Amino acid sequence: xxxxxxxxxxxxxxxxxxxxxxxxxxxxxxxxxxxxxxxxxxxxxxxxxxxxxxxxxxxxxxxxxxxxxxxxxxxxxxxxxxxxxxxxxxxxxxxxxxxxxxxxxxxxxxxxxxxxxxxxxxxxxxxxxxxxxxxxxxxxxxxxxxxxxxxxxxxxxxxxxxxxxxxxxxxxxxxxxxxxxxxxxxxxxxxxxxxxxxxxxxxxxxxxxxxxxxxxxxxxxxxxxxxxxxxxxxxxxxxxxxxxxxxxxxxxxxxxxxxxxxxxxxxxxxxxxxxxxxxxxxxxxxxxxxxxxxxxxxxxxxxxxxxxxxxxxxxxxxxxxxxxxxxxxxxxxxxxxxxxxxxxxxxxxxxxxxxxx
Numbered sequence: 001x002x003x004x005x006x007x008x009x010x011x012x013x014x015x016x017x018x019x020x021x022x023x024x025x026x027x028x029x030x031x032x033x034x035x036x037x038x039x040x041x042x043x044x045x046x047x048x049x050x051x052x053x054x055x056x057x058x059x060x061x062x063x064x065x066x067x068x069x070x071x072x073x074x075x076x077x078x079x080x081x082x083x084x085x086x087x088x089x090x091x092x093x094x095x096x097x098x099x100x101x102x103x104x105x106x107x108x109x110x111x112x113x114x115x116x117x118x119x120x121x122x123x124x125x126x127x128x129x130x131x132x133x134x135x136x137x138x139x140x141x142x143x144x145x146x147x148x149x150x151x152x153x154x155x156x157x158x159x160x161x162x163x164x165x166x167x168x169x170x171x172x173x174x175x176x177x178x179x180x181x182x183x184x185x186x187x188x189x190x191x192x193x194x195x196x197x198x199x200x201x202x203x204x205x206x207x208x209x210x211x212x213x214x215x216x217x218x219x220x221x222x223x224x225x226x227x228x229x230x231x232x233x234x235x236x237x238x239x240x241x242x243x244x245x246x247x248x249x250x251x252x253x254x255x256x257x258x259x260x261x262x263x264x265x266x267x268x269x270x271x272x273x274x275x276x277x278x279x280x281x282x283x284x285x286x287x288x289x290x291x292x293x294x295x296x297x298x299x300x301x302x303x304x305x306x307x308x309x310x311x312x313x314x315x316x317x318x319x320x321x322x323x324x325x326x327x328x329x330x331x332x333x334x335x336x337x338x339x340x341x342x343x344x345x346x347x348x349x350x351x352x353x354x355x356x357x
Contacts, residue, residue, distance in 0.1 A: 025333070026332050029333045030212075031217070031268070033268070035214065036254045036261070039250040039254040042250050043249055046246045053241050058248060060248065062076045062223075072225075074228070075226055076225060086148075087116070090117050090119070092237055098119045099145065100122065100148065103124050107148075107183075122144075129287045133171075140173070144176050148181065149180050152188050152290040157290060157294055159290045179206075187292060199225040206225045209223075213264055213268075216250060221243055276294050278340075306350065318331065318332045
């Protein structure tokens with residue numbers, strides 16, 4: 001069967017190697033905690049309506065997003081995870097001959113979607129695992145159509161100040177679309193309003209997901225704030241009925257249970273910071289994280305491979321990040337306290353065993 005040559009040249013998006021989907025893993029950045037009880041109850045009730053198509057305009061969910069985040073309801077689009085919306089933005093605003101800029105450690109799915117659109121994906125170096133706004137500005141060319149910025153970053157976990165994002169937008173040509181991916185935004189204690197405000201000023205999109213802090217990864221629900229003209233064009237290629245009825249009901253209830261998600265974020269951050277402290281005490285490099293994972297840097301690729309083997313032998317599956325060029329690193333999702341204690345013990349013991357980490 002004939003394929004377009006562009007499709008044949010595309011590399012498949014790398015999936016985590018964890019051997020199955022029957023239990024949580026430290027490779028997927030899933031929540032360590034179950035969804036809100038209110039969300040679970042809403043999902044059970046929604047199952048009775050499974051014979052009906054879901055609301056294609058996501059009305060209740062959009063209202064919950066607007067109320068919870070203080071944003072304009074009419075600017076919200078929803079997708080089957082933020083990946084869905086990333087793909088739609090790239091297809092709507094780039095093509096052959098165009099460039100998509102991203103910092104070196106931006107979520108790799110963006111590179112995959114750029115290849116699908118036939119656009120050139122350009123990676124810009126970071127400084128100490130953090131996005132450099134100045135480097136991004138210097139890398140803009142007449143061919144630049146989109147700049148993707150993950151804040152907090154994946155797989156680094158680091159963040160830059162919102163004032164830097166505002167400065168970036170002000171320094172870009174009006175014809176360049178800035179996409180700010182805030183998949184881990186709930187773990188960032190910065191006031192999000194300055195970045196949300198950029199959407200109202202035009203040519204900026206902000207994306208979020210309910211897969212992380214809200215614990216709904218299995219339901220695939222994401223949303224974004226789009227300037228009216230941008231949202232109108234992206235909506236043309238968003239699949240209708242893209243979010244299931246059960247997912248819509250659970251996502252709406254999860255957003256409305258603010259106390260629950262705040263507690264999940266607080267507990268996750270406390271476990272994360274204790275793990276990071278243990279690993280640093282063992283002599284490992286761990287950048288400050290504002291997400292539900294940590295990036296751990298070893299002294300070389302061989303030691304990262306050995307650490308991965310030891311963790312797997314202990315039933316703990318971390319994420320290799322060689323696809324980002326970080327062959328000397330592992331990304332470790334924050335799980336339950338007892339799992340993180342075991343991670344610290346295994347990696348600390350490995351240091352003593354090898355004398356090299």
